[in-house]
Amino acid sequence: MILKKKNKFSIKAKNSSWSFGNKVPIKFNEHIKKSVPFYDESHKLIANLSDFFVQENSTIYDIGSSTGTFLNNIYKRHNNKKLKLIGIEKVPEMIKEAKKRSAHKSIKYLKKDIEKIDLKKSDMIVSCFTIQFIKQKTRQQIINKIYKSLNWGGGFIMFEKIRGSDARFQDIFTLIYNDFKLMNGFSEKEILNKSRSLKGVREPFSDFGNRSMLKRAGFKDITTVFQWACFKGYLSIK
Numbered sequence: 001m002i003l004k005k006k007n008k009f010s011i012k013a014k015n016s017s018w019s020f021g022n023k024v025p026i027k028f029n030e031h032i033k034k035s036v037p038f039y040d041e042s043h044k045l046i047a048n049l050s051d052f053f054v055q056e057n058s059t060i061y062d063i064g065s066s067t068g069t070f071l072n073n074i075y076k077r078h079n080n081k082k083l084k085l086i087g088i089e090k091v092p093e094m095i096k097e098a099k100k101r102s103a104h105k106s107i108k109y110l111k112k113d114i115e116k117i118d119l120k121k122s123d124m125i126v127s128c129f130t131i132q133f134i135k136q137k138t139r140q141q142i143i144n145k146i147y148k149s150l151n152w153g154g155g156f157i158m159f160e161k162i163r164g165s166d167a168r169f170q171d172i173f174t175l176i177y178n179d180f181k182l183m184n185g186f187s188e189k190e191i192l193n194k195s196r197s198l199k200g201v202r203e204p205f206s207d208f209g210n211r212s213m214l215k216r217a218g219f220k221d222i223t224t225v226f227q228w229a230c231f232k233g234y235l236s237i238k
């Protein structure tokens, strides 16, 4: 179905200027559910996986925590344990929204750019659809930082949009994903505008690119935990 009127989860942005600030955080939860296939299922899977890494007194980081969906889930799932739950998010309006929706006041949000902070020792680090927004020239350093922060046996869960391994697969991914967004109520104009706004702002790697980056950081044990065409989840254990 192609909608003539702008729908309520649509977000406006100019060419090559996508931003998570201003009014985006208010519509964000609804927008991302319509934009990312199996978004809720992916978060449920990550919560299930957390059972293997979260222990009493664990520190857990969420990189690009947006409105706090992951940290709220973890708080509820492990509320019998004393945990340090820390969201790292550079957009102040997102932090404001995360605090409004927070499951507990013990969840901390750092208004920081991941590029500019040191991470303490941790048992689990999650990054859902954020690494693709980190500048390519510094992306490897962020993954190195994540590896360094993890305790031995700790887990890094990374969900990303991915590029195809060659031009044909990339075309298939793009067209399948466009169909997904049309089915979810976005208009053709909205889909095109979002793609144009993301130019140079979101630059996903291919599966090979992501795995190479994880390996260069030091991860040897890496497995796929989820894939829907161009959306993929990795679990890497230190």
Ligand SMILES: C[S@@+](CC[C@H](N)C(=O)[O-])C[C@H]1O[C@@H](n2cnc3c(N)ncnc32)[C@H](O)[C@@H]1O
Binding pocket: 020, 032, 063, 064, 065, 066, 067, 069, 070, 088, 089, 090, 091, 094, 112, 113, 114, 115, 127, 128, 129, 130, 133, 134
């Ligand atoms: C697609 S959203 C993440 C969605 C969220 N993890 C979830 O699962 O609902 C990407 C988030 O990463 C944040 N972000 C992007 N680059 C960042 C950086 N360098 N440091 C901290 N946060 C960053 C953005 O502001 C945005 O809130």
